Each structure stands twice: as C-alpha cells, then as structure tokens.
Amino acid sequence: MSLPTVLEKLQIKSEKYFLIQGMPSSIEKPFSKLNYAKNVTPLLRARKIDFALIFAVNVRQLAQIVDEVVPALHENGKFWVAYPKSTSKIYCDLSRDYNWELLTGLGFEQVSQVELDSVWAAIHFSRNGAWEGDLEYTIEEASSAQA
Template identity: 25%
Template sequence: MPEKSVTQKLLFKETYTVLLLNEPENYRKTLGALPAKVTILTEANGLVDLAQVFITSKKEMEAALKKLRTSLKPSALLWLTYPKGTSKVKADINRDIIREYVEANGFKTVALISVEDTWSALRLKMV
C-alpha cells in the first residue's frame, strides 16, 4: 500500500479553505498536489475548514490558539505542528506540553501524525 501524502494525512478535502500559519520555507513542496479548488491562506481572515499552525514555543502556541478561535468553522480541523525531538529546529515545546495546555484551554487532542522528518502534528478539536 503506498504511503499517504501529507495532504491526505492532514485530511485536506476538495474546496477547503486552508490556513497555513508560520509555515517553514519550501513547505508547499512537501504538501505536494492539493485537492481540487483548495484555497490556501497565510493570514487568519475569515472562516477556514482546516488550519495548520507551525509552532516552536509555548508562547507561539498560545498566541495562535487565541487568534484561531474566531477563524475556525465549527467542523474545522486544527493541526498544531511542532518540531520532532530529533529535528534540528530549536524549540521549547513538545507533544506533552501541547496536550497539557490545550486540554486546559478548551481543546481536545484527537490525532497525532508525522508530517515529515522534521515535523509532527497534533489534531485538535474544540470542546
């Protein structure tokens, strides 16, 4: 069975409006081909179907979640994407810190994926 593409792992769907915040350089190449009629935004303005936020600190996470609460459709997918412990990206955040914070602030973690060699992502749901 072929490995899933990054857009498949992140659950991109046709016609989605997707917000990518703080995406690393060349990330669009990692995403590869998008489903039909997907719109990519790089700033939160309007409601989105899916948001993927790249974070390297708790401070970035707190600011992003505060900003995103009003940008997500009720059924939206929210991915917090953080550097793997084995990556060379400098970070003071990890899965456990994220889970502890989000679960104390109105979100629930529902999935964990490996985006690629440098990044992992936790999918959150507002509760």
C-alpha cells in the same frame, strides 16, 4: 500500496477555507496545490476557517497564533498544530508530551498525531464542546505553564 501523502495524513477532504500559518519553506511542496491563507484575514474570520494548520516552535508563539485562529475556526473545523520533532535540530519547548493546557483549557482535545516530514510532527485537536468563545488562557499563563 503507497505511503499516505501529507494531505492524506492531515485528512484534507472537502474543506473550503484553509489557513496554514507559519509554514517553513522546507515543507511547502505538498501544499502547493491548495489555495490557503497564511494569516487570519477579516474575510476568513467572517467565513470561518474549515482547516487550520499552524506551525509553532514555542508556547509563547503558539499562544499568540491560537489567540487569532481559534475565534475564526469553524465549530467543526479541523485544527492541527505542527511543531519540530525532538530529533530535529530546532530548539522547541513543544512536543507530543507537552501537556497542551493552552488548547485543552479552550475546550480542545487531542485526536491524533502525524509526522509531516523528518523535522515536523502535527497534532490534530478537536473541540470537545466545552469552549464558550472566550480566550481565557493568556500568553503569560502559557509561558508560566511551561516553566
């Protein structure tokens, strides 16, 4: 029995509109056969994103990306946040133990976590129905929450 691929770990199935933002070149290979946007575009915003994987190394960067991505995400879209693992040599203020208030404050809850490679891990978030469409959690609040 073979190990699951990155795409299998991320539960990619029949999604049509993909966004993979901030992906480092070291992890591009598993995604080479996917047709995906690297940024939220007006067309993607209108069609709604079915699958989003965003890479972030700090809360401030995550807040800026979330501000763009969440309004464009389909109600039932898959939403993953990738961050450097604590064993990587990349300085990061995100981890699986971070309280993720930035996303839980928007009505998301953690569903699962996977390892993408030796450097990156990702957490799958799902809407729990509480989100009303306003991004009330600002970048400043995100930065102060980490302090």
